Amino acid sequence: MKKNVVIGFLGTNLDAGKRRRWRPSVQINDHPDFPVARLELLHSRRWQGLGAKIRADIEARHPGTEVLLHQMEIRDPWDFEEMYGAMFDFARDYGFDDEREEYHVHLTTGTHVAQICWFLLTEARHIPAKLVQTGPPRQDEEGPGSLQIVDLDLSKYNALQQRFDLVTKEFNTLLKGGIDTRNPAFNAMIDRMELVTSNSDAPLLLMGPTGTGKSNLAGRLYELKLQRRRIKGRLVHVNCSTLKGERAISTLFGHRRQAVPGAGADRRGLLQEADGGVLFLDEIDELGLDEQAMILHAVETGTYLPLGSDYEVTSRFHLIAGAGRDLARLVAENRFRADLFARLNLWTFTLPALRDRPEDIAPNIAFEMDRMEQELGSRITFNADAHASYQRFATDPGTLWPGNFRDLGASIQRLCTLAPRGRITQSMVSHEIETLKGIWHDASRDPDLQLLASVMGEAATGIDEFDRVQLAAVIRICRASASLSAAGRRLFAASRSQKASRNDADRLRKYLDRFGLNWAACQEE
Template sequence: MNNIVIGILGSRLDHQGLGKRRHSRWRPSIGILMHPAFPVDEFVLIHHADEAELAGLTLRDMRELLPNIRLTAYVVDYANPWDFGEVYSQLHAFTRQQRFDPEQNNYYVHITTGTHVAQICLFLLTEANYIPGKLLQTSPSEEGVQGKLQVIDLDLSRYDQIASRFAREAQEGIAYLKSGIETRNAAFNSLIAQLEQVSIRSSAPILLTGPTGAGKSRLAKRIFELKKQRGQVSGKLVEVNCATLRGDNAMSALFGHVKGAFTGALTARTGLLREADKGLLFLDEIGELGLDEQAMLLRAIEDKVFTPFGSDRETSSDFQLIAGTNRDLFQRVRDGKFREDLLARINLWTYELPGLQHRLEDLEANIEYELQQFTRKVGHKVSFNKAAREQYLAFAHSPRATWRANFRDLNSSITRMATLANGGRITEEGVTGEIQRLRYDWGSFQQEMPPADEVLEGIDHFDRVQLAEVLRVCRASKSLAEAGRTLFNISRTQRASSNDSHRLRVYLQKFGLSFADLA
């Protein structure tokens, strides 16, 4: 096997004068040929057109050192040696012109000389296998003019520690986004796994959808903290619920105002967008923003500039947007209440967070999480006794538990039981009282439902046929989720996050019915 070295002429390191003194100094390209344990059969020297004299001198010295070596000069002529695109393009063209034969030759790419841009380009071309070889790094030493030589193999399959480290960091990021909760829901776990990658690799807007209490706000905070840990943001997290913004107050709160912009504006205001500079802006319930605010927000996202209320001067803010909503923004667009261009801009990365009823396999882990949070807050441990735990879990998984406010309901429920637990133990008596409280609260939202047969008699035959089959499936199912999986067996596989129970509940409510009454 022949050893072939590809290197770039070093305009400074390879140039150690034109006299005899140059032979007593370390020159990287020449030094490679002085290592007995590393025989070189061919050297391809890449140099700029302006460096022809130095290239000729270097090639003559190589020939003098190794009379039998094959030498090839390749000329590049980029106008700007620091223009990455131009340098990469010409070096890529070099690789396309070579006839590499890795079966007969060992190729080594010398990355000590040349500009940093050229070195990076050679690394990328070798890593992508345009040059089927290994990297060669040299450095000066006290041992002589030959210097030190190090071969770097880019076959990453040999570096299990590197691969395992990346995998470990990804798993740590995923666990952090889930607040350390060992979730089992496959759809939710898949969502968080992708969101971890997007959070680290992208600064584009992220849209979090899902019902109230599904955890959008908590997840936004976790994304911010993860980006902060990885050095992605240097600013702060700024949160606002857009449902609280109306009229002049909305413009002022988001974009700031100048003194005297409107009645009561006695001093200037910075605005939330400016406060989020170099950080993250979380706009919860973004669907509630007015159309004027939406237009200004779109420009701020795209151009990083906006005009404070009452001002004639632009200001800038470089922030990442996370938007949250429990509304169907596409329907809001159809209703003329949300700008289509803004939706298109924030819809690049969209994640629908499922409600608690669609993640019942994660219920136990979230109960433990809520107990741990309560323990940290009050300073002493609180837990269930065995019977009370089984009683609570049985109710929590039953059709009677609607978890209307999702994880907010669970948080409130655990907080009440833990607060009333004598000696830090939640008993059957405490669970019984809590179940009564939850059923009363949830029942207060439900309207009295008419008998199903009466509903069937009062609708068109077309709807009656469909509804009759839905009622049959509901009565044959043990839970709303099971009925939903049966009825939406095809469409549920085509959605990023299945919401079968919610879809079925909405359908039944259309006719004034509930699954509990049917079951």
């Protein structure tokens, strides 16, 4: 049987008998159901005499109890930093023997600061002990008084553990948008993401093809950080594909009025707006190398220089980055900074395509149905045969869902909007399936999209139709030209006279870089 060891401070008032002659360091030994084999008392040199008296009294009443006095010099017992440091050093050097001894920390004596430090050291298991609180007997009672023991090993409290598990499940449900997802790999990723978001302020990188929900997930990660009180500020969402050149620097980092021709006032910049909150850089792979370098500096130091300013501005934010392209490949091609990628790659989460999560199609259909009911203000349901038919099509391995959840959401929206009397019929589902096949077929026959796909792969589907036509025309001109300069002269012939710089090759190079392309990539057929 393990021996009970009690550790506590010498009570300079209570142990001196100034309260009803009840001395906690003495009376704790009087409980017959709590035999104390060793009592360790901490005290300063000033109270050495009182410590010796208490030891003598205990040994006289309980010869089997060993009393050890430890001198601990603390200038200010109400200084938390000094007190915790001294007690931590004591715990580190003590040499606990868990196999032979059962340790208890006596909370009754000592300042409130000392009691807090005991609690923290015990809860963190720096001291492998239980907490003991004693009290004097009532005036009409005899005996040693009260004694209560609290074990801070939370794993032993089933009810508490169930509450923690429930809270974790609630946070996971938040990250999944309330959808009862069933894909094991996706659910494991969400579990890991919840742990990282709740315990780390490091940047998060969300990877995945267009339509997999990176923006929605970033918003839910922000809500989780807000609930966990890791942030207090707002969420600032930046689509990096819309930021190019000096406009990108001005938008992100702000500018001084004199630095931008025609500017009427200073501009704060989005990094300043994100101070204390979350900055979500969607499509970060679209940022130029200069902007990438400035972002890296801001993340690592919390400071940056607005355009035209001589003084750095401070902004502390949590960074979430989204990318649809393989950043490692872009680093190898010198189109993305290796140091920024290394900073972002600490916590990388790749969102799978919808076709890789067939188990989750049914709950996502149900989620989209609920969303449309709220939007349309009426109850909408599938007929049984219609639901079975749509489910078979949606989960068929041949149904690729190139737009992922965007395609699925748009499909459910069409069905719900056109549903007569709130019922989706078999004929409606058949028509919708043909509509989807037609959309995807037309997209595959689109010569511009085919050209972009041959150059960019799956990333081509994420380009807006407005940009798609223009980019395809630029690639065709590049293929028909002998050099980058020749292609630039042809593309910018009309606007060249209006530019201060007539470096057409540089203008074309920057345009292609917006889409992660270069001259060599455009020449491949």
